[in-house]
Amino acid sequence: MAGTEPYENALDAIPGAHPYPRTSRYHDAEIGVHRRPDGTEVRYTKRRLLPPPDGETQPHVVGAGERPDLLGQRFLGDPGQWWRIADANPVLDPRELTDEAGRVIAVPLAGGFPRGDRRV
Structure with a gap:
């Protein structure tokens, strides 16, 4: 990473x-x-319980063809961090994040700093 x-x-x-x-x-x-x-x-x-949200998020409107790994790369700089987005929403199946274009999801801020160009 x-x-x-x-x-x-x-x-x-x-x-x-x-x-x-x-x-x-x-x-x-x-x-x-x-x-x-x-x-x-x-x-x-052992079973991992979903932690409580621990930081700020920004809204993102899902576009056609988006995938959780691509969102991880775009917003968090690592495609393997898609799970942080899943935890912020929360969903069990990460495909739920992007299976419907137009859905608004929460995306954690990388490092806690706003990324102005990516706000919706």
């Missing part, structure tokens, strides 16, 4: 540190361990 410190990418590559990179919606999710009858441990990601 642009602007990420080089050491952060290195930390993400450490085996066993955490199964999800820092930019993932599951990075802070708790990892559970299930022990099978034969003693084998199976790791899994």
Whole structure:
């Protein structure tokens, strides 16, 4: 991700540190361990509850052909951050964000700074 410190990418590559990179919606999710009858441990990601909105958003009118990943790139600088837009609305299926042209959705402000040219 642009602007990420080089050491952060290195930390993400450490085996066993955490199964999800820092930019993932599951990075802070708790990892559970299930022990099978034969003693084998199976790791899994515990359910992630939708966090309360924690920042300002801006409205965006969905245009024909838009996709969540393209909105992530346009507004947040990373197509992998589409989940932040999904969390702000909230939707379970990210396709709900863009499946209807003309729908108004909330888009989190990147870094908390207004992006005047992208306001509707």
